[in-house]
């Protein structure tokens with residue numbers, strides 16, 4: 001490192017250099033309880049100053065509100081950041097529980113225009129398909145995404161929650177720069193088929209929820225009892241009742257290892273993702289989400305933490321012992337199609 005900024009890596013084959021840790025912006029608008037807008041905006045600036053350049057949003061976060069929220073930051077720093085957003089999860093204003101998955105070209109062509117307008121920019125650096133609808137041929141969807149690259153609306157393409165086979169199929173239609181999937185001490189499905197495919201194809205992995213949505217930090221144990229009403233984690237099988245109790249106990253080695261390093265559990269969890277990727281020979285840019293500058297600085301400092309082989313071995317069994325699925329409904333995840 002030449003200054004106090006985090007190191008950089010190439011995003012996809014021949015893509016831009018980005019900070020080795022990105023920032024997930026989802027929680028700034030929805031899912032994780034009330035947000036203080038000023039401190040969220042300060043966090044964005046703190047991130048950029050620390051060398052974080054990949055900023056992650058999606059059209060579905062807050063039904064467009066997260067993209068709108070990011071627009072002033074994007075406008076102020078357009079050439080300094082790599083802006084990623086996503087399409088495919090359809091929601092309805094009048095039905096908060098509705099979730100559909102849309103991959104058809106007409107939907108994609110409209111979605112990109114809506115995102116560009118909300119982000120107040122003329123180009124999206126990395127455009128992801130957020131979820132896969134197996135009823136639509138992948139070549140058709142990726143073909144429509146590739147047209148957006150040709151039209152200059154999008155620079156690079158990404159996929160989220162796809163299998164290794166799907167990643168290969170898509171990559172044959174147009175180069176895929178990034179795969180965004182859940183990857184953490186608690187969630188390692190991705191290592192089955194997607195990680196080997198990403199290594200083979202030169203695709204960067206962007207691990208989402210690397211802190212297990214905050215659970216791995218020890219910030220809460222039982223979401224139903226400790227988090228505010230409406231917090232999405234209350235509906236996730238891993239974070240309530242007996243599962244939460246079982247899963248919190250699994251964090252004991254994480255806390256012990258953190259104490260030895262004078263680090264936090266969050267930092268151990270983030271260092272684990274980076275070092276696990278090295279084992280696979282894979283480039284990763286994890287995107288932990290936070291709305292607080294202090295946590296942002298704590299998280300980027302984890303890029304300098306190195307765990308020993310013995311510590312990694314103690315963390316190895318955790319994922320296999322986790323109680324409960326990642327989502328209440330796993331049908332649209334890659335795990336359901338493997």
Ligand SMILES: NC(=O)c1ccc[n+]([C@@H]2O[C@H](COP(=O)([O-])OP(=O)(O)OC[C@H]3O[C@@H](n4cnc5c(N)ncnc54)[C@H](OP(=O)(O)O)[C@@H]3O)[C@@H](O)[C@H]2O)c1
Nearest residue numbers: 024025026208209210211212213214217266288289290291
């Ligand atoms: N592709 C997909 O399907 C998908 C799905 C989910 C998420 N994502 C993306 O991935 C990003 C990250 O995932 P995520 O936000 O779900 O989960 P995460 O990064 O694993 O955890 C975020 C949670 O951890 C808390 N936190 C962050 N740093 C902390 C620290 N150092 N100590 C204690 N608590 C800390 C945050 O609270 P505060 O904000 O209060 O700090 C927030 O509640 C999202 O923002 C989104 O962009 C993508």
